[in-house]
Amino acid sequence: MYTIDVKTQGLFFKQINEKNKYSSETIQCIENTVINLLKNDTSVNRPGMLLGKIQSGKTRAFIGITAMAFDNDYDIAIVLTKGTRALAQQTYERLKKEFEDYKEDDVIQIFDIMSMPDNLIDYELDQKLIFVVKKEANNLRRLQKALFETYPNLANKKVLIIDDEADFASIGFSKTQQEIYEINVIAGLIDNIRKELNSADFLQVTATPYSLYLQPEDLKIDGSTKTFKPVKPVFTELVPVPDAYIGGEYYFEESEEDDSIASHIYEPISSNELLILKKADGRRFKLEDVLTNNKINSLRHAIINFIVGGSIRRIQDKRVGVRQKKYSFIVHTEQAKAAHEWQETIVAEMKDQLKHILDTDINLLNDLIQESYEDLIKSLSLIDSYIPSLEEIKFEVITALSKDYLMITKVNSEKDVSQLLDDTGQLKLRAPLNVFIGGQILDRGITIGNLIGFYYGRNPKTFQQDTVLQHSRMFGYRPIEDLAVTRFYTTNDIYDVMKKIHEFDSSLRIAFENGGQDKGVVFIQKDDKNKIIPCSPNKILLSKTTALKPLKRLLPVGFQTGYKSYISKAISELDQLIGKLSTNDEQPFLMDLDQAVTIIEIIKTTFAEDEGKQWDEAAFISSMEFLSNTTDSANQGKVWCIIRKDRNIGRIRMDDRYEDAPDTPKGKTSELRIAKQIATDIPALILLRQNGKEENGWRNCAFWWPVLVTPANTKTTIFTSKSIE
Numbered sequence: 133m134y135t136i137d138v139k140t141q142g143l144f145f146k147q148i149n150e151k152n153k154y155s156s157e158t159i160q161c162i163e164n165t166v167i168n169l170l171k172n173d174t175s176v177n178r179p180g181m182l183l184g185k186i187q188s189g190k191t192r193a194f195i196g197i198t199a200m201a202f203d204n205d206y207d208i209a210i211v212l213t214k215g216t217r218a219l220a221q222q223t224y225e226r227l228k229k230e231f232e233d234y235k236e237d238d239v240i241q242i243f244d245i246m247s248m249p250d251n252l253i254d255y256e257l258d259q260k261l262i263f264v265v266k267k268e269a270n271n272l273r274r275l276q277k278a279l280f281e282t283y284p285n286l287a288n289k290k291v292l293i294i295d296d297e298a299d300f301a302s303i304g305f306s307k308t309q310q311e312i313y314e315i316n317v318i319a320g321l322i323d324n325i326r327k328e329l330n331s332a333d334f335l336q337v338t339a340t341p342y343s344l345y346l347q348p349e350d351l352k353i354d355g356s357t358k359t360f361k362p363v364k365p366v367f368t369e370l371v372p373v374p375d376a377y378i379g380g381e382y383y384f385e386e387s388e389e390d391d392s393i394a395s396h397i398y399e400p401i402s403s404n405e406l407l408i409l410k411k412a413d414g415r416r417f418k419l420e421d422v423l424t425n426n427k428i429n430s431l432r433h434a435i436i437n438f439i440v441g442g443s444i445r446r447i448q449d450k451r452v453g454v455r456q457k458k459y460s461f462i463v464h465t466e467q468a469k470a471a472h473e474w475q476e477t478i479v480a481e482m483k484d485q486l487k488h489i490l491d492t493d494i495n496l497l498n499d500l501i502q503e504s505y506e507d508l509i510k511s512l513s514l515i516d517s518y519i520p521s522l523e524e525i526k527f528e529v530i531t532a533l534s535k536d537y538l539m540i541t542k543v544n545s546e547k548d549v550s551q552l553l554d555d556t557g558q559l560k561l562r563a564p565l566n567v568f569i570g571g572q573i574l575d576r577g578i579t580i581g582n583l584i585g586f587y588y589g590r591n592p593k594t595f596q597q598d599t600v601l602q603h604s605r606m607f608g609y610r611p612i613e614d615l616a617v618t619r620f621y622t623t624n625d626i627y628d629v630m631k632k633i634h635e636f637d638s639s640l641r642i643a644f645e646n647g648g649q650d651k652g653v654v655f656i657q658k659d660d661k662n663k664i665i666p667c668s669p670n671k672i673l674l675s676k677t678t679a680l681k682p683l684k685r686l687l688p689v690g691f692q693t694g695y696k697s698y699i700s701k702a703i704s705e706l707d708q709l710i711g712k713l714s715t716n717d718e719q720p721f722l723m724d725l726d727q728a729v730t731i732i733e734i735i736k737t738t739f740a741e742d743e744g745k746q747w748d749e750a751a752f753i754s755s756m757e758f759l760s761n762t763t764d765s766a767n768q769g770k771v772w773c774i775i776r777k778d779r780n781i782g783r784i785r786m787d788d789r790y791e792d793a794p795d796t797p798k799g800k801t802s803e804l805r806i807a808k809q810i811a812t813d814i815p816a817l818i819l820l821r822q823n824g825k826e827e828n829g830w831r832n833c834a835f836w837w838p839v840l841v842t843p844a845n846t847k848t849t850i851f852t853s854k855s856i857e
Contacts, residue, residue, distance in 0.1 A: 136167050142203025144260070147233055148196055157372035158189075162196040165335070166204055168367040169292065174334040176323040179295070182337045183641075184371035185379050187579075187608035191223070193371045194294055194337050195230050198262070202240075206333075207289035208261045210275065212322065214297045216266070220244060221553060222579065223296065224264045231262070245275050250282050257283060267295075272321040280328060291332040293322070336365065378610045380634035383620065388792075393612070396511040398620050398627060400788060401430035406465055406589045406623070412474050422481045423489070423496065431587060433504065434621050435461070435482055435567070438585040439538065440504040441617030442565045443528035444512070445584070447520045448613060458561035459582045460568060465589030467571040469544045475569050476542040483540060487533050501529055511616045532565060539563035543570035584614055588622040624690065624745070624790065632677065639679040639848045678751045680759065680849040683808050686752055686840040690745030690790040692783070693824060696833035699738040706734055706836055710819060714775050720810050723773040725760045728817055729753055735836050745790070755851055756815055756840055763843070765813035772816040774803050779822045779837075783829030794820050795839045807841040816841040 139145075140163055149159070165182060174180045182197070184190035198209045211227070213220045224244050234240040240260040241252075248263070263278075265271045279286050326332045373379075386394040408417045408427055417427050442459040449456045463475055489497050505522050512519050520528070532538060539562055543552065554560040559568070559580045568580065586606050606620060622630070678686065693699060709731060714721055736749040760771050781794045795804040795818050807816035818839040824830035 139203045144199035144202040148199040165369045166200045169333045172366045179334045179336045181365035181368040186339045201292050202260050206292045208291045210263045210293045212295045220266045288330045293334045295336045379607045384631040384634045393511040393514045423485050436500050437504045460566045461585035463569040463587045472544045537564040540567045584618045635679040639681045678851045682846045684842045688747035689792045692740045692744035693835045694740045702738050720774050722770045728771045759815040763813045767814045772810050774818045777821040794837050811841045811843045
């Protein structure tokens with residue numbers, strides 16, 4: 133393979149680097165990308181890939197790539213943005229700001245394609261050119277006309293096409309026929325433009341490419357071979373993620389550590405509350421009761437928390453002598469504009485009544501402030517920062533209400549967003565405390581600064597990977613002081629689906645880092661004969677996936693048992709069956725896979741079908757079967773088993789969330805630790821006999837709680853219990 137020398141200290145990159153102060157890792161990523169673009173023939177179907185994380189600095193990285201590309205004989209950069217005016221404007225303003233020094237020197241011209249003049253002279257056309265183009269038919273046709281009709285000489289120049297947020301066209305997830313048609317039209321237009329250019333390279337920039345190229349081309353399971361030929365990028369470069377980045381690991385992993393401020397970030401809301409916020413209905417909720425009705429308790433608590441949290445941060449800023457920042461809060465539960473109007477009415481009424489009780493019922497206001505203060509103090513006390521007194525907070529909140537620091541803005545159209553952007557293309561924070569109410573328009577890459585509250589309620593049954601992760605506006609670079617007053621409000625069901633999506637995301641990213649682009653990731657499902665077979669990635673339905681990675685736990689959470697009279701016979705059967713298998717409850721032992729499957733099937737019958745969260749035992753069993761059978765060890769077809777009895781764990785934790793760690797008892801040897809030691813090539817099944825006492829939230833009847841631990845040598849695998857036809 134021949135080597136390519138690139139200029140790394142040319143005119144453009146040198147100044148961009150001085151402005152952005154790239155880390156050595158990011159410079160290496162930029163250099164590697166430019167080398168690969170020069171070395172490889174890339175296209176829409178075989179692109180280069182720049183893979184980052186949500187709000188992790190991908191734009192900053194591709195700006196550096198653009199600058200270094202200009203230093204290495206590229207003449208034109210075409211930046212394709214998602215199809216919204218707001219995001220196109222944000223990208224345009226960002227590029228203008230980054231390259232402003234060059235623009236004044238007449239060495240570069242930057243255009244939004246829809247406002248590009250048709251009378252440019254050769255002096256301007258001979259400069260480096262950047263075109264910002266929405267991935268929308270009219271924009272792309274305008275680009276085509278500019279390149280091949282108005283200024284045909286441009287078609288002979290060396291062009292870099294950068295497809296920003298390329299996940300919108302991911303082939304891996306369910307789309308409607310209309311979406312598929314639109315995606316194909318846009319992809320076709322882009323590809324036609326690339327083919328007509330004399331010299332063009334194609335770089336996709338995304339955080340969610342996923343199943344584009346992860347499936348192994350030859351996969352053998354249970355003696356059957358199935359071949360897939362997925363689209364695969366020519367190369368992949370990972371954007372380095374600094375330690376300061378806050379993403380899914382913080383919200384869904386670190387949040388399980390009791391000594392972390394992340395453990396206080398999630399606060400559950402009820403699905404009934406979301407119904408009330410969907411539309412006005414006086415039979416369910418009266419607007420005048422906005423400060424006292426428990427049916428919207430979570431939203432009220434969220435808004436008060438935001439006011440108190442923002443006030444705490446402004447007090448802290450003032451104390452250290454820095455400019456007091458402005459803070460933001462998002463309400464996103466519905467796409468329908470009518471719902472946004474109703475939610476705006478509720479929050480506006482809440483604001484008006486809070487101002488009213490300043491004079492009429494100060495005790496109620498004090499109670500609301502104290503409730504939030506006691507909530508936020510739990511996380512504030514875990515970091516080294518100034519904690520204002522309750523009296524300081526009351527004074528600051530009263531000041532905020534009396535001086536109208538709280539602004540409520542409904543955003544449900546492109547026009548709304550465009551009017552709210554500042555001169556950098558970011559959503560403008562006009563007041564010290566800003567509440568934005570809207571739908572997906574808020575989530576399409578728009579930057580929302582200093583976000584310390586997110587009230588989220590989209591239906592998890594319709595979740596798609598690329599869409600949901602873009603909804604995660606709380607991801608990004610966040611100071612720890614902001615995190616200490618940040619809260620995320622959603623239902624348990626939505627939180628669990630988002631956690632599952634995070635697991636999917638992190639599993640695939642690990643596969644990339646370990647050479648997954650070449651080795652692939654296993655996608656599997658069960659066929660009509662209950663047999664595990666390979667699954668094409670575009671058959672994956674995200675809400676029905678299980679991501680398998682080394683030493684992961686799988687277990688039912690949030691379930692309720694059946695009543696004693698209904699399940700006692702099954703429990704007795706399990707006691708006898710498990711008792712025969714083990715002569716020593718303290719020691720792990722090997723169990724035949726079919727025996728383990730039988731036990732899990734019986735355990736499922738002891739769980740109530742109509743109360744609590746439903747356990748997907750099919751995915752549990754299928755994962756156990758796959759992990760037990762796809763090994764070259766002598767223990768193929770077996771699982772390790774660990775049995776413990778006389779347990780009294782509660783159903784609900786102190787923080788009102790479902791218990792999810794029955795395998796890590798306090799004051800005892802952790803079964804999970806033992807399982808991780810023995811689960812090398814085959815999985816370990818932990819069976820915990822709980823006494824099921826009523827005072828612990830159960831139905832006063834013993835039951836068995838299973839936990840599956842995946843082997844240390846597990847290959848990253850995505851199992852779907854339901855595929856898209």
